[in-house]
Amino acid sequence: MSKRVRKAVFPVAGLGTRFLPATKSVPKEMLTVVDRPILQHVVEEAYEAGIEHCIFVTGRNKAVIEDYFDMAYELEDILLKRGKTKEWQALKADLPKPGAMSFTRQQAPLGLGHAVWCARDIVGDEPFAVVLPDMLTMPRKTGGKRCLAQCVEAFETHGGNVIAVEEVKPEETHKYGVVSVGDKSDSTFEITGMVEKPPQGTAQSNFIISGRYILSPEIFSILERGEKGSGGEIQLTDGMKTLAHDQKFRGVNFDGQTYDCGSSLGFLGANVAFALASPDIAPEFRALVKSLLNAPQD
Numbered sequence: 001m002s003k004r005v006r007k008a009v010f011p012v013a014g015l016g017t018r019f020l021p022a023t024k025s026v027p028k029e030m031l032t033v034v035d036r037p038i039l040q041h042v043v044e045e046a047y048e049a050g051i052e053h054c055i056f057v058t059g060r061n062k063a064v065i066e067d068y069f070d071m072a073y074e075l076e077d078i079l080l081k082r083g084k085t086k087e088w089q090a091l092k093a094d095l096p097k098p099g100a101m102s103f104t105r106q107q108a109p110l111g112l113g114h115a116v117w118c119a120r121d122i123v124g125d126e127p128f129a130v131v132l133p134d135m136l137t138m139p140r141k142t143g144g145k146r147c148l149a150q151c152v153e154a155f156e157t158h159g160g161n162v163i164a165v166e167e168v169k170p171e172e173t174h175k176y177g178v179v180s181v182g183d184k185s186d187s188t189f190e191i192t193g194m195v196e197k198p199p200q201g202t203a204q205s206n207f208i209i210s211g212r213y214i215l216s217p218e219i220f221s222i223l224e225r226g227e228k229g230s231g232g233e234i235q236l237t238d239g240m241k242t243l244a245h246d247q248k249f250r251g252v253n254f255d256g257q258t259y260d261c262g263s264s265l266g267f268l269g270a271n272v273a274f275a276l277a278s279p280d281i282a283p284e285f286r287a288l289v290k291s292l293l294n295a296p297q298d
């Protein structure tokens with residue numbers, strides 16, 4: 001079995017109800033952060049981590065995602081005819097290698113665990129990454145490693161399964177999957193327990209599962225059972241909990257900030273943070289934000 005993490009699964013079949021009405025006709029993964037869809041940002045994060053093949057688990061109304069990663073013949077032709085070579089080159093640069101992306105369907109949004117299971121045949125018998133596309137990550141230091149690269153590094157050091165985590169306020173833990181913390185070494189620690197959306201005040205720690213995973217293929221036979229958990233959905237956290245009886249899990253305390261772009265507040269935060277980190281527009285954008293903050297309030 002190959003030990004390198006070559007493939008990443010991007011579950012994009014959710015309904016995005018927290019972002020209605022926008023998500024009525026636009027998948028939330030295609031909403032724009034600064035100058036590109038959220039999905040493009042996470043695919044770039046995956047490439048940086050050494051991922052060679054991206055697997056998208058799509059659903060109804062998500063066809064635009066497949067089109068986005070395809071060649072746009074007419075558009076390219078018009079750009080060239082109009083002498084817009086810079087724009088044409090940018091499109092070319094973002095085009096994936098032929099055969100390096102796969103698309104499969106989750107026919108009904110039965111939960112994240114079910115979406116990951118839908119990718120089983122394309123992943124095969126090797127460790128793989130799962131990337132939640134609505135979570136955008138930014139390293140604390142400019143030029144630092146992004147979250148998935150930090151997870152792959154932990155996997156190469158410790159093996160087993162790896163989950164990116166981050167600390168939140170205790171009153172926030174009931175909204176997320178939460179892990180219990182065991183022995184620590186470097187910036188990682190042994191995970192001794194997991195629970196999906198624990199009732200308020202019952203979480204074992206403030207470390208929440210933040211949307212990047214390296215999993216071994218044995219997870220698929222567990223998810224295949226289709227056991228329902230929190231919210232009546234087939235939860236990935238429950239599957240990992242069962243796998244943890246036989247295999248080790250490590251938490252990577254991501255050195256950076258995660259923005260939950262599935263909510264309007266997180267999405268706006270991501271736009272501000274990514275704009276301030278974009279050299280082309282940062283100075284003007286900073287001035288704009290300052291002037292808005294200083295404007296008199298009613």
Ligand code: UTP
Nearest residue numbers: 011012013014015016017018109110111112115
């Ligand atoms: P979320 O719960 O954040 O996404 O799932 P959602 O269900 O689209 O959003 P809300 O809560 O209704 O606003 C995390 C990720 O898992 C995918 C989603 O697309 C999202 O990227 N997902 C979730 C699936 O692919 N299938 C599912 O059945 C559930």
